[in-house]
Amino acid sequence: MTASVSKQRIRAIMQEFDRSTRYKVARNAATRSELKNISMNWDRYAKMNHHFSHSVTNELPVTNQKVSGRCWLFAALNLLRVKIARKYKLEKFELSQSYLYFWDKFEKANFFLESIMATSEQAYESRIVMHLLAAPMQDGGQWHMFTNLVEKYGVVPQEVYPDSEACKNSTEMCYTLTLKLRENANTLRKLIDEGKNKRALQKVKEEMMEEIYRILAIHMGTPPTSFDWEFQDKNKKFHAYRNLTPHIFFEKHVPCNLDDYICLVHSPRKQLTPFNKTYTIQYLGNVVEGKPIKYVNVKMETFKKATVKSLLGNEPVWFGCDVGKRFHREIGIMDLKLYDYDLLYDVQFKMNKEIRMRSGESMMTHAMLFTGVNLIDEKPVKWKVENSWGDQKGNKGYYIMTDDWFEEYMFEVAIEKKYLPKDVKEVEKLKPIALDPWDPLGALA
Numbered sequence: 001m002t003a004s005v006s007k008q009r010i011r012a013i014m015q016e017f018d019r020s021t022r023y024k025v026a027r028n029a030a031t032r033s034e035l036k037n038i039s040m041n042w043d044r045y046a047k048m049n050h051h052f053s054h055s056v057t058n059e060l061p062v063t064n065q066k067v068s069g070r071c072w073l074f075a076a077l078n079l080l081r082v083k084i085a086r087k088y089k090l091e092k093f094e095l096s097q098s099y100l101y102f103w104d105k106f107e108k109a110n111f112f113l114e115s116i117m118a119t120s121e122q123a124y125e126s127r128i129v130m131h132l133l134a135a136p137m138q139d140g141g142q143w144h145m146f147t148n149l150v151e152k153y154g155v156v157p158q159e160v161y162p163d164s165e166a167c168k169n170s171t172e173m174c175y176t177l178t179l180k181l182r183e184n185a186n187t188l189r190k191l192i193d194e195g196k197n198k199r200a201l202q203k204v205k206e207e208m209m210e211e212i213y214r215i216l217a218i219h220m221g222t223p224p225t226s227f228d229w230e231f232q233d234k235n236k237k238f239h240a241y242r243n244l245t246p247h248i249f250f251e252k253h254v255p256c257n258l259d260d261y262i263c264l265v266h267s268p269r270k271q272l273t274p275f276n277k278t279y280t281i282q283y284l285g286n287v288v289e290g291k292p293i294k295y296v297n298v299k300m301e302t303f304k305k306a307t308v309k310s311l312l313g314n315e316p317v318w319f320g321c322d323v324g325k326r327f328h329r330e331i332g333i334m335d336l337k338l339y340d341y342d343l344l345y346d347v348q349f350k351m352n353k354e355i356r357m358r359s360g361e362s363m364m365t366h367a368m369l370f371t372g373v374n375l376i377d378e379k380p381v382k383w384k385v386e387n388s389w390g391d392q393k394g395n396k397g398y399y400i401m402t403d404d405w406f407e408e409y410m411f412e413v414a415i416e417k418k419y420l421p422k423d424v425k426e427v428e429k430l431k432p433i434a435l436d437p438w439d440p441l442g443a444l445a
Contacts, residue, residue, distance in 0.1 A: 026344055036328055039339040048333055050395045052384045055372035056316050058085040062397025063094060064390035066168040069139025072367040072444060073097045073104070074388035075318050076146040076414075079369055080155070082316055083255050089233040094158035098167045099246070102216055102223050103153045104141060107286040109181060109212040112136045113205050115283050116185040120192040131437050132283065133185060137177040139170055140445040141286065143318060143414045147258045148290035153223075154246025155254065160227045166219035173219045177212065184208045229253070261414045262428050265295040265441055266303045268354045273297050273435070276423070280432035281442035295441065296428050300407055302421070308380055309419040311373045316386070320412035320444045323366035326405060332387070332394020336404040353408050363440030364411045371398070380406070411441065 017023050029038040060081060065074050077095040085093055115132050122129050166173040187208075191201060229241045229249065241253070267273040279295045298306075310317050327334045342348050356362035372384030383406060385399040394400075417425055435441060 022346065030344075036339065039341055039344045040328070041337055041340045044335060044337050045331075045333070048335075048400055050384075050398065050400065052372040052374045052382070054311055054375065055384060056082065056311065056314050058082050058090075059371055059386070059398075060085055060090075061092060062386060062391050063097070063388045065097070065388045066163070068101075068167060068170040070097055070101055070167075070170075071388055072141040072143070072146060072320070073100050075367040075369045075386075076143065077155070078386060078388065079316050079318050080254055080256055084253060087253070087255055088231070088239065089235065090231065091234045093231070096156045096158045096161040098158075098163050098220060099156045099161040099223055100146070100149045100153065101139075101167060102161075102220050103149055104145070104286055105137065105177065105216055106209070106213060107149070107152075107288070108137060109177065110205075110209055111286050111288055112181055113184060113188065113208060114288050116188055117192065117201060117205075119283075120189055124189070128283070128437065133182055135178070136181040136185070137174050138445075139174065140443075142284070142293050142320075142442070142445050143261070143263050143412070144291050144293050145286045145445065147261070148285070148287035150250060150258060152287055152290070154248070154250045156224055156227060156246050156249060157229055160224050160229070161221070164220045173215070176215060180208075180211065180215065260416045260418070262417055262420060262425070263295045263412055263414050264303055264306060264420075264424070265297050265412045266300055266410065267297050267357065267441060268300075268352075269357055270354070273441075275299050276427055278427055278430045278432040279441065280434050281437060281439055282434050283437045284442045284445055292432065293442070293445075294428070294432050295412065296424055298424060302424065303410070303413065304380065304406070306415045306419050306421075306424075307370060307413050308373055308375070310415055311370060313416075313419060315416060315419075317370040318367065318414040319370060319410065320364040320367045322362045322364060322409040322411065323368075325362065325409050329389075330393055332385075332397075332399035334385070334399065334401040334405045334409070336402065336408055357440050360440070362409065363443035365443060367444060368399075370413075379403075412444070 026038075060078075063074050063078060065071055074097055077097055077100070081093050081095050084090065084095075112132065116129075119126075119129055119132065188201060188204065191204060224246070226243060226245055229244055230239065232238050265279070267279075273279060275297050277297055279297060280292050284293050307317050307319075321334075323334070326336050326338055328338060351359070351361060353362065368388070369386040370383055371386045373380050374382045374384075380403045382403060383401040385401050387394065387397055387399055389397065391397040
């Protein structure tokens with residue numbers, strides 16, 4: 001037998017297809033319609049509704065990240081604004097995503113240049129250097145990257161530092177920054193090859209960072225250092241706080257201790273990421289010398305219970321998932337059985353979560369916020385999701401995630417320690433095992 005497919009075999013395959021009325025009907029539909037519509041399981045869709053046994057209080061109108069990859073910042077700041085809205089009885093409020101976005105870009109540039117210098121002994125075409133150069137300035141991020149930014153820069157209300165055009169559509173600005181950083185990387189590697197000492201390299205890097213700031217400020221405006229905060233609560237009472245700094249605003253007006261949160265992940269790769277251990281990702285971060293990316297890998301039962309406990313405690317949950325799979329963007333449903341590909345193609349798709357992660361089929365791609373759960377006999381059957389894609393999709397921007405989808409495509413949650421079992425809190429204290437920079441657990445950034 002040969003490795004190629006013979007013409008005789010190809011003719012037999014074609015004849016088998018042509019004999020099937022079922023395949024022809026599927027072909028006629030697929031050649032004129034979108035896959036998500038012709039493969040939808042109507043019986044499954046018809047049973048969906050936006051009723052949940054438990055929802056957190058002070059839900060606010062959804063936000064919109066527009067054409068940018070700032071989901072992780074939107075989800076995290078949406079978590080904080082719930083706490084602010086409760087404290088001050090607000091019906092509408094946003095924190096400035098652009099403010100942290102500015103400083104994230106600035107810090108990522110510095111982190112990238114430091115990583116380039118740290119890998120100077122590696123060949124230019126080595127996998128690690130090519131990985132760093134592949135995306136020196138992208139929009140994504142992780143929970144601990146968010147907390148590092150807040151710790152260093154504080155937060156501000158959205159009206160103090162609103163979106164510029166580059167925030168609404170980040171493509172051109174990110175291209176400009178990427179172009180400059182790749183040039184900077186080449187310059188630094190050349191200087192190292194010429195034997196320049198660390199002090200000389202840092203001086204050159206400081207000049208590079210001044211240019212990065214200039215590009216950011218031109219696109220986004222100068223970030224505020226002080227401001228006044230004025231608002232009316234839901235009872236129409238006026239409030240005014242004067243001469244605030246971003247740090248003072250966070251310390252005095254945001255009732256949240258970010259040090260209380262632990263990141264859990266569910267990665268069922270038995271050999272690479274055994275459960276009940278702590279992990280980090282090499283060369284992933286933003287603030288140099290900030291807290292490292294850190295996860296505790298737990299079994300699905302623990303992962304799910306902690307998320308439910310937080311929601312029952314009236315606290316929303318930041319999470320990272322693989323949003324593009326088994327998902328209808330317009331109607332806002334994430335459901336493992338929403339699409340019946342097996343029926344449409346007469347082909348079975350059998351990969352489990354572990355194989356999908358190992359083969360590159362599934363990874364963290366989007367961050368959102370859990371704001372509710374529907375429990376039947378104390379077990380979750382579906383989850384309420386606050387997204388950051390505006391209010392025109394789903395139920396005014398709120399989506400449904402079924403529990404079977406949760407098990408297959410959920411990867412990370414940030415949970416307050418009080419909702420976690422003692423053994424998980426003890427594991428979190430361990431020194432993390434470093435995973436490769438291209439590991440799917442780091443893909444959200």
